[in-house]
Amino acid sequence: MASKPTAVLAACALITGGSAGAHDAVRGWPYPPACCKGDDPGGDCERIPGASVKTGPSGFSVTLLPGDHHLVTRQHLFQIPYRDALPSGDHDFHICLHPSEEHMNCFFAPPDSM
Structure with missing residues (x-):
């Protein structure tokens, strides 16, 4: 079952037909506006390479290197539980x-990776 924040963000994604x-x-x-704090094409959300994402027993392990996302200037490791991931609107991974x-x-x- 989705956590309450995940359910709220998913609802925001469905309700907001535009990018508001x-x-x-x-x-x-x-x-969703709750995820993206920028309103230009260089906002804080972006597609990331699938090779930077690994799946494990409890969730996704995302290693970002400079060039994987326009805001990244050094290596970062994020651990994301499956319940906190939102479905992408395409078949790619994205991070804000x-x-x-x-x-x-x-x-x-x-969706097929969750």
């Missing part, structure tokens, strides 16, 4: 970093 204060992913689906590159705000995974 957020920006869209490259493939055109909107990042806010208020800085050290903080994962939202993580999106392809």
Whole structure:
């Protein structure tokens, strides 16, 4: 069962038909405003390479290197429980970093990986 924050974010994704204060992913689906704090194409959400994501018994392990996301300037490791991942609007992984590159705000995974 989804945690309450995950359910709220998922509902936001469905309710907000437009980008209302957020920006869209490259493939055109909107990042929920609760996840994205930027309203331009260089906001804080972006597709990341699938090779940077590993699955484990309790969730995703995401290792970001400079170049994997436009805000990343050094290596970061994020552990994300499956229950906290949101379904992506395409078949790619995406991450929102806010208020800085050290903080994962939202993580999106392809539905078949969750």
